[in-house]
Amino acid sequence: MSSQTQTALKKIDKRVVVIGIILIAMLMAFPLFVVEDSEFGGSDGAGSEAITAIAPDYDSEWISNWWQPPGGETESALFALQAAIGGILIGYALGYLRGRQKGQKMTVEANSDSGAQG
Amino acid sequence: MKHNSRKKLILGTMILAINMGLLSTQQVYARPLQMHIMEGFLPLGWAVFWWLIAIPFWGIGFIQLRRILTEKPEQRLLLGLSGGFIFVLSALKIPSVTGSSSHPTGTGLSTILFGPFVTAVLGTIALIFQALLLVHGGLSTLGANAVSMAIGGPLVAYYFVWKPLRHYAPTWLSVFLTAFTANLVTYLITTTQLALAFPDPVSGLWGSWLTFAGIFALTQIPLAIAEGILIVLVFNYLQVNAPSELNELGVLGA
Numbered sequence: 001m002s003s004q005t006q007t008a009l010k011k012i013d014k015r016v017v018v019i020g021i022i023l024i025a026m027l028m029a030f031p032l033f034v035v036e037d038s039e040f041g042g043s044d045g046a047g048s049e050a051i052t053a054i055a056p057d058y059d060s061e062w063i064s065n066w067w068q069p070p071g072g073e074t075e076s077a078l079f080a081l082q083a084a085i086g087g088i089l090i091g092y093a094l095g096y097l098r099g100r101q102k103g104q105k106m107t108v109e110a111n112s113d114s115g116a117q118g
Numbered sequence: 119m120k121h122n123s124r125k126k127l128i129l130g131t132m133i134l135a136i137n138m139g140l141l142s143t144q145q146v147y148a149r150p151l152q153m154h155i156m157e158g159f160l161p162l163g164w165a166v167f168w169w170l171i172a173i174p175f176w177g178i179g180f181i182q183l184r185r186i187l188t189e190k191p192e193q194r195l196l197l198g199l200s201g202g203f204i205f206v207l208s209a210l211k212i213p214s215v216t217g218s219s220s221h222p223t224g225t226g227l228s229t230i231l232f233g234p235f236v237t238a239v240l241g242t243i244a245l246i247f248q249a250l251l252l253v254h255g256g257l258s259t260l261g262a263n264a265v266s267m268a269i270g271g272p273l274v275a276y277y278f279v280w281k282p283l284r285h286y287a288p289t290w291l292s293v294f295l296t297a298f299t300a301n302l303v304t305y306l307i308t309t310t311q312l313a314l315a316f317p318d319p320v321s322g323l324w325g326s327w328l329t330f331a332g333i334f335a336l337t338q339i340p341l342a343i344a345e346g347i348l349i350v351l352v353f354n355y356l357q358v359n360a361p362s363e364l365n366e367l368g369v370l371g372a
Binding site: 017020023024027028029030031032051055058060063064065066068069075079080082085086087088089090092093094096097100 | 156157158159161196199203205207209210211212244248251257258312318340341355356359
């Protein structure tokens with residue numbers, strides 16, 4: 001129990017959390033405002049171009065992907081699916097933990113209340 | 119608490135300064151770098167080589183994962199959380215100052231909670247998803263991509279940052295640097311893999327490495343910082359709401 005109160009003390013200030021989230025958003029959105037005339041194409045594709053520049057004779061067609069999404073729409077749908085799967089896992093875990101912690105707190109409080117009365 | 123906020127403020131200023139620095143050099147490095155090596159973009163020999171390196175890590179990872187699932191089934195929740203982070207973050211293509219986009223790895227949390235071997239398995243699941251359905255990386259390069267994102271980054275971050283630092287530095291700093299390192303090392307390894315397979319005809323291996331690395335530092339450092347901050351926030355949430363799980367994993371306490 002003592003370890004739990006100790007960790008509870010480590011909880012950081014809500015303002016720090018807000019500042020952290022703002023910083024993350026700024027770091028990610030920052031290039032959008034700075035770099036003009038760019039579509040921010042995937043670096044994976046462009047990296048392959050660098051290989052072509054260094055080794056123009058290299059044949060990357062010795063093997064190809066077994067399946068390709070028919071178009072950009074399907075591809076973005078699959079990317080969204082990947083993020084959704086991850087998001088569900090994260091939301092479930094964080095929500096479950098939060099609810100459990102709250103439940104424990106209420107039980108402890110209820111016990112101490114009834115103990116004081118009786 | 120006030121003291122803590124001030125530290126964050128200093129950190130924020132530093133991040134801004136770094137970004138300004140990147141801004142000024144952005145013209146010089148206009149070429150982006152990739153994170154996952156595309157299907158076919160490694161010669162057969164190198165593809166096999168990286169597969170062979172990856173296989174033992176997957177093996178140990180599977181054994182550790184099975185042990186966790188049977189002996190500590192209550193950790194399934196945090197396993198799901200760690201895997202979820204890798205899935206979400208590696209699906210996000212974030213714009214970068216070089217005019218391309220790149221993505222975070224999300225392996226930091228799993229590395230801190232479960233170590234590099236379990237992370238090797240979790241990270242590879244995300245890589246397989248992207249290789250099979252998204253033409254993002256491929257089966258021939260799965261070994262190489264696993265060695266960089268799922269194995270190498272987490273391994274270096276765990277043994278060279280998290281383990282040595284955790285008892286000496288404040289928790290938030292150790293967590294931040296672990297996630298930061300896992301992300302950056304991933305790109306360093308990808309760079310090395312490409313340079314090894316495609317040494318520059320003129321400047322050789324080192325020249326190739328610099329070609330690939332020069333750009334990636336700019337794309338990647340802001341992302342690594344953002345990822346580090348995110349993992350710090352999530353880790354703090356876990357400290358408050360899942361202290362028993364963290365204790366059981368030996369992540370909390372001395």
